[in-house]
Structures are given as structure tokens and as C-alpha cells.
Amino acid sequence: MEYSKEYNDNLKRFNDVINFKPIDRTLHFSNFYTWKVFDCDTRYKLSEAMVDFDKIEHLQCEFHERYRFDTHMDYGTRNTAIGTSLALGSSHYVIDDNAEVINFYDHAIMEGDEYEEFSKDPERVHWRIFQRKHPGVTKGQVVKAIMRNIENGEFQNHIVNKFVTKYNCPGVLPNNSSVGALVQSPIERFGKYYRGIREMSMDLRRHKKELLMACDAIHEKEALPTLRAALKSGSSVCFSDTFCGLLVHATMSLDQWEEFYWPYLKQYFDEVVAAGKTINVYSENSISRFAKYFKDYPKGHIAFIIELDDLIELRKELPNVCLIGGMTSELLGYGTPQQCIDRVKRLEDNLKEGFILSQDKMVSFRQDCKRENLLAISEYLQGSRK
Amino acid sequence: MLFDNSEQRRLRNEAYDKLDKKVLDEKINPNFPDGIKEIAELLTFLPEDKREAAVIGFVKGVILT
Numbered sequence: 001m002e003y004s005k006e007y008n009d010n011l012k013r014f015n016d017v018i019n020f021k022p023i024d025r026t027l028h029f030s031n032f033y034t035w036k037v038f039d040c041d042t043r044y045k046l047s048e049a050m051v052d053f054d055k056i057e058h059l060q061c062e063f064h065e066r067y068r069f070d071t072h073m074d075y076g077t078r079n080t081a082i083g084t085s086l087a088l089g090s091s092h093y094v095i096d097d098n099a100e101v102i103n104f105y106d107h108a109i110m111e112g113d114e115y116e117e118f119s120k121d122p123e124r125v126h127w128r129i130f131q132r133k134h135p136g137v138t139k140g141q142v143v144k145a146i147m148r149n150i151e152n153g154e155f156q157n158h159i160v161n162k163f164v165t166k167y168n169c170p171g172v173l174p175n176n177s178s179v180g181a182l183v184q185s186p187i188e189r190f191g192k193y194y195r196g197i198r199e200m201s202m203d204l205r206r207h208k209k210e211l212l213m214a215c216d217a218i219h220e221k222e223a224l225p226t227l228r229a230a231l232k233s234g235s236s237v238c239f240s241d242t243f244c245g246l247l248v249h250a251t252m253s254l255d256q257w258e259e260f261y262w263p264y265l266k267q268y269f270d271e272v273v274a275a276g277k278t279i280n281v282y283s284e285n286s287i288s289r290f291a292k293y294f295k296d297y298p299k300g301h302i303a304f305i306i307e308l309d310d311l312i313e314l315r316k317e318l319p320n321v322c323l324i325g326g327m328t329s330e331l332l333g334y335g336t337p338q339q340c341i342d343r344v345k346r347l348e349d350n351l352k353e354g355f356i357l358s359q360d361k362m363v364s365f366r367q368d369c370k371r372e373n374l375l376a377i378s379e380y381l382q383g384s385r386k
Numbered sequence: 387m388l389f390d391n392s393e394q395r396r397l398r399n400e401a402y403d404k405l406d407k408k409v410l411d412e413k414i415n416p417n418f419p420d421g422i423k424e425i426a427e428l429l430t431f432l433p434e435d436k437r438e439a440a441v442i443g444f445v446k447g448v449i450l451t
Contacts (some may be wrong), residue, residue: 055390057388081451085448109449123422126442127416127422133448139424140442143402146441146444147398150394150398153391155391159389194449366417
């Protein structure tokens with residue numbers, strides 16, 4: 001696919017920032033999620049803005065045209081998979097239009113004694129736990145849900161291509177193997193989806209050997225092959241070659257991290273660096289406890305999206321990693337436009353190269369941000385555009 | 387250009403409408419891999435050689451959501 005000069009220039013800006021080369025302006029990375037629904041000039045319910053493609057596209061494009069971010073973590077598609085779950089008649093998500101929130105319940109659909117079987121035959125275990133997640137489901141419901149899932153993919157491809165071709169925005173999150181790889185330490189799956197945070201935390205002690213066997217199986221059969229295929233093909237619609245999410249690390253001690261988390265993640269990082277590629281890491285919660293594990297990688301390969309950590313302090317520990325973040329939702333939601341601009345200037349002055357401005361959380365709730373503040377930041381950044 | 391998958395959607399809906407309603411109303415077979423195969427047979431809007439992988443991928447995707 002041929003891309004415009006403006007798109008290629010934007011892609012180069014991201015590559016230069018990850019390589020700590022100076023560029024002509026500060027890049028602005030959107031970590032905005034459902035806040036976009038509340039900011040939209042057309043009033044949509046949260047529940048309809050997750051499943052109606054016309055509404056999602058409208059509010060996402062309106063958001064981009066108003067604030068002109070350089071890239072978007074979410075195209076309004078983060079929650080379209082909820083539509084698939086709802087087609088199956090049940091979900092661990094609860095959408096409350098009146099309170100304007102989505103909740104996700106910590107849940108255990110896999111039993112503690114199924115790790116060993118999972119390591120040998122994950123598809124068999126998946127089929128069993130699928131039925132625990134969606135009990136009593138009919139064949140027709142499953143077929144309809146698969147049809148819905150295919151539509152989600154079609155829409156995702158459309159909106160990614162639209163942002164590349166119309167708005168010249170490189171993407172963040174590879175959505176399938178054709179545009180890059182999404183890798184994560186295997187234990188993330190057990191905490192987030194199979195066993196839940198509570199059960200997995202106890203499994204670190206009571207099912208340690210079996211849990212490690214299951215992690216090994218995901219690592220060898222899925223994660224490494226996916227990563228290696230992506231490293232060969234590369235991505236041209238995302239600003240990094242690979243993407244990694246960290247969440248479960250926040251529940252672990254350093255000893256647990258060293259045993260259950262880091263050995264896998266290290267191999268992914270090592271392979272990315274050895275291939276001369278880039279990895280973008282969404283670090284939920286805080287990463288500062290684990291910073292020492294990343295400090296020896298060479299510049300030019302790693303970008304971290306930061307939530308709770310102070311970027312200026314973290315820069316001292318990670319002078320080799322491009323940092324994405326810095327704008328607090330506290331300021332966005334409760335500060336003044338001038339306070340927000342002052343913070344951007346402070347970040348620019350202290351971080352210089354290897355810094356992309358973003359928000360310190362997935363901006364989700366109405367009070368997380370005020371339009372006037374985001375407009376002020378956007379106008380300040382536009383002013384430095386050539 | 388706004389999203390328009392109406393033609394793909396129409397083809398899938400047509401294929402779905404031709405399926406036996408009694409079969410669609412049946413609960414899924416809990417046994418593996420028979421349950422997977424039975425769903426795959428209903429995905430007539432997909433090429434035959436891609437149906438089983440589509441079900442397996444879907445099941446995993448739904449769990450990881």
C-alpha cells in the first residue's frame with residue numbers, strides 16, 4: 001500500500017522520537033477511551049457507542065478533528081468485543097448508561113486443577129471454560145456471535161485504514177498478525193481472563209509448578225511464533241513493530257516477577273532488539289519497581305506508555321526508553337487550561353527527546369477531562385507545528 | 387468514506403437464514419472436539435477449510451475479552 005508523504009513524515013517522527021532524535025514538535029498520543037462518548041456533540045448512550053459502528057466512527061472522527069492527536073490508542077473499538085459477548089447472552093461486563101460506567105468483574109472460569117491439562121491441550125480447556133463463561137448457549141447464538149465478531153474485524157480494518165489514509169495517523173495497537181504482534185507475558189492471561197486476579201495470586205503459591213507449565217505452553221506454542229512472524233513482516237500502519245501490555249505485574253512481588261513474569265518478557269524484548277525492531281509497552285499502574293530490568297537495552301527499541309509514574313523521575317532510571325505520558329487526568333479534569341499548558345512545557349523542558357505527550361490513564365469518565373483543557377493543549381501543540 | 391459492510395453482511399445473513407432452525411436452537415455440544423466441529427459445519431458463509439479454525443479462534447477470543 002502506498003502512503004502519503006504526510007503519513008510517512010508522521011511515521012518518521014515517531015521513529016525518531018523512539019530513537020531519541022530531535023523532531024520539530026511534541027507528539028500527542030491519545031489515551032482517550034469512553035470519555036470521547038461524553039465529549040461528542042451528538043448525545044450517545046455508552047451502550048450504543050460500543051456496538052453501533054456508525055456512531056463509533058462519527059464520535060471517533062469528531063474527536064480527532066477537534067483535537068488532532070498524532071495517534072490513538074483506541075479508535076472507539078476497545079469495547080466492540082462486548083457486543084460479541086452480549087450476543088452470547090451474558091458477559092462479565094456491566095454497562096451502566098445512567099452512571100456512565102463500564103464495570104468488569106474479576107472472575108475465575110478455569111479451575112486450579114486444569115493448568116496441567118491446559119499446558120497439553122489448551123483448545124480442549126478453552127471449549128470447556130467457554131461454556132462456563134456463557135452457560136446454556138445455543139448453536140445459533142454462537143454462529144450469530146461469530147458473525148458479529150467478523151463484523152468487528154471488518155470495522156476495525158476500516159477505521160485503522162481511514163486514520164492512516166485520511167488523517168495520516170499511524171496506529172498504536174496491532175490488531176492482527178498481518179500488521180504486527182501483540183505479545184505479553186503468558187501469566188497475564190491467567191490473571192485477567194482465566195483465573196482472575198484473586199485466584200491467580202493464590203496459584204502463585206499453591207499451583208506454582210502447573211502454572212509455570214501452562215505459561216511455558218503459551219510462550220512456546222503461541223507467543224514466540226506470533227512474535228517471530230511479526231518481526232519478519234513488520235508493520236506499516238502502527239508506529240511500533242510490536243505491542244505489549246503489562247497489568248498483572250502490579251500484583252506481584254519482585255521475587256514473583258522474576259520467576260513468573262520476567263523470564264518470558266525478557267525473551268520477547270531480547271528478540272525485538274536483536275531484530276532491530278521496536279516494541280511499545282502499555283504499562284498499567286506503575287513500572288518504576290521494575291525499571292532496572294529494562295535499563296540496559298539500547299536506545300531506539302522500546303517505548304513505554306506510563307500511567308502512575310512520574311515521567312521526570314522515571315527518566316533518571318530509564319534514560320534509554322522513550323516515555324509516553326505525563327499529563328494527569330487530575331489536571332485535565334480539574335485544572336485550568338493554563339495549568340495544563342504549563343505542565344506540558346515542564347515535561348518538554350525536562351524530558352526533551354524520547355518523549356511523547358499522553359495521559360496518565362485510559363481517559364474514561366466524564367470528569368476525567370474538560371474540553372477546554374484538552375483544546376488548550378491541542379492548540380498549544382498545533383502552534384509548534386510547521 | 388463511512389463504514390459499509392452491507393454486502394458482506396447480506397451474504398452472511400443469507401447463509402444463516404438457510405440453516406436448519408431446529409439445529410440453531412440446540413444447545414452446543416459440550417464435548418471437544420465434536421462441539422467445535424458442529425459449530426464449524428454451520429459457518430457456511432466461510433470457506434470450508436477455514437471454518438474449524440474460525441471457531442477455535444473465536445472461542446479463545448471470547449475468553450480473552
